[in-house]
Amino acid sequence: MKLLLGLCSALLLVLVLTGRCSAQTPHRCRTPALLSGSMSVSAREGQDWAVAKYRYDAIGQRIRLWEFGQVHNKSFHANMLFLFRKAVVYTIDYRNRTCQKNPLHTAFHPSHIPHNASLLSQVILGGSSAPGEGLLVNTWTGDVPETGGKYLATVTEFGCIPVSTLYYTEKSGWVVTTYFNAVKGIEDPEQFFPPPFCTDADTEEEELDFFSAFF
Template sequence: MNSLICFGLLVFGTGVCLGQKPHPCRSPPLLSGSMTVTAKDGHAWAFAKYRYDAFGQRIRLWEFGKSDSKTFHLNMLFLFREGLVYNIDYRNKTCQKNVLHSTFHPSEIPRNASLLSQVILGGSSAPGEGLLVNTWTGVVHETQGKYMATVTEFGCIPVSLLYYTPEKGWVITSYFNAVTGIEDPEQFIPPSFCTDIQTEEETLDFFSAFL
């Protein structure tokens, strides 16, 4: 089945830090990390490692999960400039290629988002016990979906995303182990056995490729 991961990096009382009100922000252009996703009222879940490249407009995902009592493993490469998405199977040396009908959106808090709160996750009794984060809410106009996104005050690193549409219900994403930068840029290059394959007739957008 298609992946469950809804890459929340693409949609993202009021507190005050050092006397300054938080402002919408953009995440670093190169990010590596991991994420978990829960959907369908807890009946579906997935774990994934991700690589995010805003310069080249590329996203790579390695994931496994379970939905409707069925487990799945997926290795996906999204190339937005080329308009292609690859589903790669290294074990069988096979590859599925589809046209990607989506525009790349950088990971950011939109300017029209509303600040819900600024809080410290964990503790505040001593240095290093907590993490200062900002939570924002808004609407994704393309889908009319509602979101609540939490990012770090310093660095604008994604922490969590709650996303709701009447069709899909709630999708809950948590991010962790984020590192700025990409260790191996070749992860964004399709393997050699994907070179000569035919493009599938089905055209996918970013959300349908996952959901």
């Protein structure tokens, strides 16, 4: 009888602990400091779009982009290096060995879920019938007082890897970003240094923020 009660007590404890784990509230999180992957961005109801490979370094506050897309019905290719601590962005042309340098009018914002974000939902992308068929994600929403904008950000429950972001301001409308093929770490840190032919580049007068530079 004592053995039976002991087994029941142990089983009850397991059930209680399992219930606590499965009922945990999603927590606000921070994306890995070093991340590589790809992304697609769409604005103006799909009239402007771009697809890019990215390298993200929150430690050094640097972002590298290789992108192609279409803006105002014109195709473009771009190779860009954002150095937020130096407040400059380079547009690099390896074919012609030229480099455009613009002031970067944006502070670096690490990729994370802000403390004032509100949980909208937790869902499984794909299927939930068997292990490996789906991906557990959390969607958060909030306002951006600096720009008067608002956002919806979806990240993975495990790892806080970005999945998608919807960002809205009256000026830009909805900007939709989807992330894929993310890998933790940076394969080649040299990608965050401008090539030698950029050394003598004059700084242009036009200031850019991240979105205006991207497009």
